Amino acid sequence: MKPKVIVMSGYGINCEExxxxxxxxxxxxxxxVHVNDxxxxxxxxxDYQILAFPGGFSYGDxxxxxxxYANKVKNNLWDDLLKFVQDDKLVxxxxxxxxxxxxLGLVPAFDGEYGKRNIALRWNSTARYECRWVDIKVQSDKCVWTREMDTLKCPISSGEGNFYGEPDVIKRLNDDGQVVFRYIKPDGELAGGEFPYSPNGSTEDIAAICDPSGRIMGIMPHPERNWNFYNQDNWTLVKEKAEREGIALPEEGQGMQIFRNGVEYFGG
Structure with a gap:
């Protein structure tokens, strides 16, 4: 049986399709599904096994x-949402x-304490909206969503993507393996906060984190926008190199592996 995914919508979410x-x-x-439904x-x-909160500009930020949007969910649906995340489902x-x-406090949720907010996504260090392709690298084997993955190229599209936590929170994220992705340079080295490789100035180049179970992941870049190889910003270069070296082109974009991992968690 195929797992069922509920994709949230309403009030300015615009990446649901x-x-x-x-x-x-x-x-x-x-x-x-509109949140009001x-x-x-x-x-x-x-009725679902996977819950997705897509990108957008809910309530105009x-x-x-x-x-x-988080307050609307928490004030009206918290008990149902908490049961969902505690039932071995994915978010x-x-x-x-x-x-x-x-x-909402679904990440990082140290010690399974869902609902406590202890991180923030602040204004980008450039003080403007950033829309560009970035490279990110897996940092932990804890997360269900990133199994069999190493690096990923995908777009960033936000004005408030600057990941921030107090020093003790950052240390705990590192110690517990809850940092999922970090921004890197094209040569694979960490971005070190250097623009444009780090598009937002995130603390320690953090691009994504998960909860302690590895089932809930929050990621600032958009993997769904690299579903097709030809969406990738450097596809012409990769295509030319592949033709010269006689190797096959990718059948799909790198971002698809994240969603396949989610589906395969339920045997899909």
Whole structure:
């Protein structure tokens, strides 16, 4: 049986269609569900195995990116959401969705304490919206979503992607293996906060984190936008090199592996 994915929508989320698409391409069934349909009981978290908070600019980023949407979820759906995450199910938050997970306290959720907020996504160090391709590298084998992965090229698209935590929080993330991705330079070295390799000035180049179980991941770059090799910013160069060296081109974009990992967790 195919796992079912609930893709959240409403109030300025604008990446739900492509998020639904990549999950379907990975072998899942996916529904786009407005948050009000969950609040009204028309749809239920319990009918799904994977929950996705897509990218966008919910509530126009008023009161801080992802904050108002997270409050709407927490004030109306918290008990149902908490049961979902405690039932060995998966959650992914991408860009604005990552900001929502942070505000909800679903990541990092040290010691399984969901609901406590102890990280923030602040304004980019450039003080402007950044939209560019970046390279990121897996930092831990804890996360379900990044199994069999090493590096990934995908776009960043945010004004508030600057990951911040107090020193004790950052240390705990590192010690517990909850830093999932870091920004890197094209040669594979850490970005070291250097723009544009680190597009936002994130603390220790952090691009994604997970909860202690590895089932909930918040990621600022957009892996769903690299679902097709020809979406990649350097595809012409890669294609030319492949033709000269006589090697096959990738059948799909690098980002697809994240969504396949989520589906395969349930045997899909």
């Amino acid at each position: 492509e998020t639904k698409y990549v999950f379907e391409q990975s072998g899942a069934e996916a529904d786009i 969950l609040i009204d009981g028309i749809k239920k978290f319990s 008023d009161t801080g990116s992802g904050n108002a 992914i938050g991408i860009c604005n969705g990552c900001q929502m997970l942070s505000n």
